[in-house]
Amino acid sequence: MYTGLKHLHSFMPYVLLTVLILALLKSFIAYQKGQEHTEAHRKNGLIVLILAHLQLTIGLVLYFISPITTSAFTDMGSAMKDSTLRLYAIEHPVVMILAIILITRAYSKSKKNIDDRTKHKIKWVSYLASLVLILSKIPWSVWP
Template sequence: MYTGLQHLHSYLAYLVLLGLLVSILTAIGGWMQNRPFADKDRKRALLGLIPTHLQWIIGLILYFISPLGAANASGAAMKDANSRLYILEHPLTMIIAVVLITIGYSRAKRLKLGKARFQSIFVFYGIGLILILSRLPWRAWFAVS
């Protein structure tokens, strides 16, 4: 089960990145063209939101069953950069990113003007994407077996 969840978490990350990019590019286009926020724009924003939430849930489960997660938390592990990434930095940064993306979507639903709705998605999803990219375990992604 652990290995399956670990692979799912790794491959779902590509879908998260793709969904966020589609959402951000749609928001930039709508914002710059000053067009009304349509139902298709809401659905494209969901392409960034839904995979991100699914990824967070899988990551949360992994955090508690993985030997790299909560089970590894100790003072000695905090001195090792790789252990600290898995125990603290990656999970905390991802929680902040998910919260920001959720705020961006929720805020866009409440706003009335199309330009403001696109701007909300662009800013919050963009910051969330930057945070996600800053704390991905790149070494694990590009490890040579």
């Protein structure tokens, strides 16, 4: 199970990053042009949200079964002094969860009764912040 989930968690970022960047560009352009927030815009946000939630769910399972994190848990004191172990045990999960909260909040706000320009603005700003957070904590030494 570990190997399968690890591969899935490693493959999904290609799709997630692609749809996130596309949704970011789409909402930025729609914001600039003062376009309506249509059903298609809502669905774009929903696709990003579903992929992010799937990545979160798989990540949470990996967190408790991965040999990297479980070895870090045996001695958290020493793990904190090791930059690789600290990345997997703390920084990667915390920052990725923050990025996913931003994606979820953007989708949630886009369903509220607020004006369309504000919806597009919340979306592109949240997606940009989320993209920066994700890129900052991807384990670049092992991925892509």
